[in-house]
Amino acid sequence: KKLVQLTPTDVKEDILSKYPPKVARKRAKQIMINEATGSDSPPEILANVRTIPGIITMRGCTYAGCKGVIMGPTRDIVNITHGPIGCGFYSWLTRRNQTDPGPDGANYMPYCFSTDMQDQDIIFGGEKKLAAAIQEAYDLLHPKGICVFATCPVGLIGDDIHAVSRKMKEKFGDCNVFAFSCEGYKGVSQSAGHHIANNQVFTHLVGEEQKEQDGEFKINLLGEYNIGGDGFEIDRIFKKCGITCLSTFSGNSSYDQFARAHHADLNLVMCHRSINYVADMMETKYGIPWFKVNFISAKSAAKSLRKIGEYFGNQKLIDRIEEVIAEEMKDVEAALAAHKPHTQGKTAMLFVGGSRAHHYQDLFTELGMKTLSAGYEFAHRDDYEGRRVIPELVPDADSRNIEEIEVSADPELYNPRKSPEQIKAMEDSGFEFKDYDGMNEQMGNGTIVIDDLNQYEAEKLVELYKPDIFCAGIKEKYSIQKNGVPMLQLHSYDYGGPFAGFKGAINFYKTVDRLVSSKVWSYTEAPWQKSPELTGTFVWE
Ligand code: CFN
Numbered sequence: 001k002k003l004v005q006l007t008p009t010d011v012k013e014d015i016l017s018k019y020p021p022k023v024a025r026k027r028a029k030q031i032m033i034n035e036a037t038g039s040d041s042p043p044e045i046l047a048n049v050r051t052i053p054g055i056i057t058m059r060g061c062t063y064a065g066c067k068g069v070i071m072g073p074t075r076d077i078v079n080i081t082h083g084p085i086g087c088g089f090y091s092w093l094t095r096r097n098q099t100d101p102g103p104d105g106a107n108y109m110p111y112c113f114s115t116d117m118q119d120q121d122i123i124f125g126g127e128k129k130l131a132a133a134i135q136e137a138y139d140l141l142h143p144k145g146i147c148v149f150a151t152c153p154v155g156l157i158g159d160d161i162h163a164v165s166r167k168m169k170e171k172f173g174d175c176n177v178f179a180f181s182c183e184g185y186k187g188v189s190q191s192a193g194h195h196i197a198n199n200q201v202f203t204h205l206v207g208e209e210q211k212e213q214d215g216e217f218k219i220n221l222l223g224e225y226n227i228g229g230d231g232f233e234i235d236r237i238f239k240k241c242g243i244t245c246l247s248t249f250s251g252n253s254s255y256d257q258f259a260r261a262h263h264a265d266l267n268l269v270m271c272h273r274s275i276n277y278v279a280d281m282m283e284t285k286y287g288i289p290w291f292k293v294n295f296i297s298a299k300s301a302a303k304s305l306r307k308i309g310e311y312f313g314n315q316k317l318i319d320r321i322e323e324v325i326a327e328e329m330k331d332v333e334a335a336l337a338a339h340k341p342h343t344q345g346k347t348a349m350l351f352v353g354g355s356r357a358h359h360y361q362d363l364f365t366e367l368g369m370k371t372l373s374a375g376y377e378f379a380h381r382d383d384y385e386g387r388r389v390i391p392e393l394v395p396d397a398d399s400r401n402i403e404e405i406e407v408s409a410d411p412e413l414y415n416p417r418k419s420p421e422q423i424k425a426m427e428d429s430g431f432e433f434k435d436y437d438g439m440n441e442q443m444g445n446g447t448i449v450i451d452d453l454n455q456y457e458a459e460k461l462v463e464l465y466k467p468d469i470f471c472a473g474i475k476e477k478y479s480i481q482k483n484g485v486p487m488l489q490l491h492s493y494d495y496g497g498p499f500a501g502f503k504g505a506i507n508f509y510k511t512v513d514r515l516v517s518s519k520v521w522s523y524t525e526a527p528w529q530k531s532p533e534l535t536g537t538f539v540w541e
Pocket residue numbers: 065069095190223225227271272273274352353354355356357490491492
């Protein structure tokens with residue numbers, strides 16, 4: 001195993017040295033040597049900017065962020081991709097978002113709906129084909145909702161998907177049809193797609209259900225997508241504590257969950273990057289406060305539960321939460337005792353989306369492992385630097401679709417929802433509603449934080465540092481493994497999960513122990529390592 005003799009500055013320079021000067025200047029602002037603590041002016045990182053053409057980014061597109069990420073996990077809305085078949089096909093369940101419709105619930109997730117655009121649709125327009133597809137879905141399934149998603153060609157030819165959707169909604173009368181202008185090129189990454197999805201689901205769906213909802217301590221969990229069953233584990237914990245989850249955005253969700261979300265007392269935000277827009281809009285329109293939680297790692301889950309207890313200030317709930325934590329932690333501690341001796345002191349790298357590269361460091365800390373380098377694909381500056389450091393960035397000035405929003409909630413009607421005065425008093429006595437740490441705060445001084453990591457940089461980091469584990473997605477997976485380093489997909493969890501909550505943490509310890517303890521990766525030797533100049537004769541028969 002190669003020990004790192006290089007300083008972080010050497011590593012950064014080594015990476016940048018391969019780029020043309022203009023590219024190097026831009027990448028230099030996105031590769032940051034971390035100063036987590038002790039600095040009055042911690043370094044800033046350039047984020048949420050366009051990837052330089054020619055660089056092989058790990059990012060996805062705006063359509064993926066809207067259709068795949070936010071709306072994809074909802075089981076009983078028919079999601080129709082208006083575009084070429086590949087866009088629909090490759091965003092079809094590859095994310096491993098699970099669902100449980102129960103014995104009678106509708107579940108359209110096993111189906112992939114697309115207008116399958118062809119050349120003639122590009123030339124003559126695809127609106128008629130879209131209307132026919134919506135009609136077909138309605139006739140076959142009679143869903144509560146149909147959502148239409150634009151792909152790149154739709155924006156380029158100018159099909160009016162909103163007008164078609166409106167017309168079909170009026171025609172049906174009993175089916176909510178609405179559309180998303182989430183063409184892949186619309187933004188610099190998935191992130192713009194989250195924003196578009198949040199705005200539309202808020203405008204067209206949240207608030208539809210008038211009936212007050214039963215249950216004590218009513219919350220919504222925002223930014224949890226039930227990847228590998230994470231949401232099932234968090235639901236289990238909520239139920240055990242006596243917390244009522246009205247809706248999850250959008251793991252294991254249904255049309256009705258979105259429609260009733262505004263009846264909650266409190267919004268809990270897990271992945272802030274993808275859903276802060278909904279949290280802000282619900283606060284503005286319905287007066288529902290929100291704060292940041294994290295159910296990745298046992299300690300973080302316990303901390304989040306305690307914060308929920310503190311918010312409601314109900315002694316019965318606080319006591320129950322403590323009982324649940326004590327009970328769950330027994331198994332967690334037993335698992336740690338078994339696995340930590342194998343993982344202690346090992347090193348990790350994490351390059352994932354817009355929140356997991358931060359959240360998962362808590363699990364590695366529990367295992368006694370150190371994160372050498374990490375970064376996001378498409379996060380914004382606040383995800384790195386934290387809301388405390390740059391409060392003016394959040395909420396994004398353009399994040400709200402305010403035209404139709406008015407502040408209408410009378411807080412007293414929504415007991416135990418807190419009144420603005422009560423919230424102010426809680427903040428004054430130290431309760432953190434909006435503040436949260438970014439990733440940089442968590443990582444040690446001198447670690448390297450990289451935004452929008454690319455293929456070349458990933459391989460370079462592995463070559464220089466030889467970490468004990470590398471966590472990222474499918475695009476990185478095989479090149480990392482070929483370099484002899486174990487790789488864990490933190491998007492899809494490969495074939496595993498859940499990794500959230502207490503049982504998820506135990507599962508994660510076991511998974512990581514197996515990966516870092518296995519010798520198999522150190523035996524990989526690619527042909528070019530033995531013989532860099534392979535020659536051969538190609539025989540055509
Ligand atoms: S489930 Fe989430 S947690 S929603 Fe977001 S920012 Fe993606 S699909 Mo991949 S795994 Fe990833 Fe996050 Fe939020 Fe997932 S880190 S990239 S768009 N993400």
